[in-house]
Amino acid sequence: MGRLFDVRDTFTRMLLLNTSGILYLLLAPRQTGVPVSGLQWALAVAAFASGLLLHRRPPVNLLVQTTLFAVALRTLDDVTINQVGTAWTLGEMAVWAPRRRWLWGSVGMVAAVYLVFHRSGSLTENVVGLCINLGLPVLIGTVVRTTHELGVQAERRLVSEQRAARADERSAIARELHDVVAHHVASMVLRVGVAQHVLPGLDPKVAAVFDDVHRTGTAALADLRRLVAVLRDPEGVRGDAALTAIDPSALPAALDGAVETARRAGVIVEAEIDPAVGTLDAVRGLAVLRLTQEALTNVAKHAGPAARARLTITLDGGDLKWEVVDDGGGQVRATPPGGGHGLTGMRERVEVLGGVLSAGPHGNGWRVATRLPGETK
Structure with a gap:
């Protein structure tokens, strides 16, 4: 029916x-x-x-x-x-x-x-028959059409209400990020900068650590501000490619930067990055960069600075294979504590692009890997 x-x-x-x-x-x-x-x-x-x-x-x-x-x-x-x-x-x-x-x-x-x-038949009979033969189908068709249009309007109204609710949620998250997280990050960056000036004659290794912390905090603060802008006005920043994509030609250098950041944190990283990643589309390129940053950060956080990690990024036809494996830093590494929100975010990012993220113990360490399908022609 x-x-x-x-x-x-x-x-x-x-x-x-x-x-x-x-x-x-x-x-x-x-x-x-x-x-x-x-x-x-x-x-x-x-x-x-x-x-x-x-x-x-x-x-x-x-x-x-x-x-x-x-x-x-x-x-x-x-x-x-x-x-x-x-x-x-x-x-x-x-x-x-x-x-x-x-x-x-x-x-x-x-x-x-x-x-x-x-x-x-008489004219009257013909007119009555005509009214029945024409009026009934037109009436039924109009009812079906009107019912459909009302259903479409109700669906649009529901979508509009859902969008309004999501906008309210984004505004609340943006306020929290701006008032709490961004404030504390800015305070830390400021204090590191002050420390660099009030502590003359620092050991070069200590100075390098301060520089790295200051640089990383500044980059994090810039990312937070862009994220707040997205949450507050998604339409207004939709044209800003820096928020949603990365220039493919800049991807190899960005991946090298992520690897160097992990190395400065003490992790020994072996990177095998296919040069062809520079030909990836901007959306998958950004996904690979974010996955790499999150995975190497997790290695430093959960396996410690003595850990060894191997990053492998290769292109197989149009598909992209990505993997990060660590040795656990010399000790058996269990499921990362803290609720696993980083893995959840990685999994959601991969699923949007049609892939599946696998994550779990690998020997004494941890392995995270995925395969992102190529663009649909």
Whole structure:
């Protein structure tokens, strides 16, 4: 029943109508005692074929059905099949018509054919029959169309309400990031900068650590500010490619930077990066960079500065293989504590691009890997 009243499923309705018409032609002689003539079968088959072949083109179908109806009115005593076919197609016109004048023009055409070619009955009977044959299908078609439009409007309203709710959530998150996280990061960056000036004569290794902390904190603060901008006004920053993508030519250098950052944190990183990553599309390029940064950060955090890690990024046809494996820093490494929000974010990023992230123990360490499919042509 749902498919019968689906605006788009014209084929099902026409198939049901044709089946009913065939049953009528087979059973009618038993009721009336009058056999179905060859011409009646010919006009019926033509109407059935037109309904099935032209079910997605209501104007053309209505023109064919009306022509067959006119022939039936002139030549047949029983015009039920062609009359119902014309009325049904008129109902489909009521569902389909992009403008009201299409529907009223169709109604006028069918009415003219009926009044001109109908051979029996008084004018009053013809007018009443015409009103029934035209009014009922137009009414049903209008009801189906109106129901569909109301459903679409309700769906749009629901989507709009969901968007408003998400906007409120983004605003709340943006406030927290700006007022709490960004504030503390800015404070740490400022204090590191002050320490560099008030502690002269530092050991070069200590000075290098201060420089790295200051540089990393500054970059994190810039990322936080861009993230806050996205949360507050996604539409306003949609054109800023820096927030959603990375220039493919800059990806190899960005990956090298992520590896160097992990090395400065003490992790021994072996990197095998396919030079062809510079040909990746911008979206997958950004995903690979973020996955690499998160995975190497997790190695430093959970396996310690004595850990060894291996980063492998290769292109296999159009697909990209990415993997980070560490040795656990000399001790058995369990599931990362803290709720695993980093892994959750990595998994969500990969799933958006059609991949699946695998993460779990690997020997004494941990392995995270994925395969990102190529762009769909």
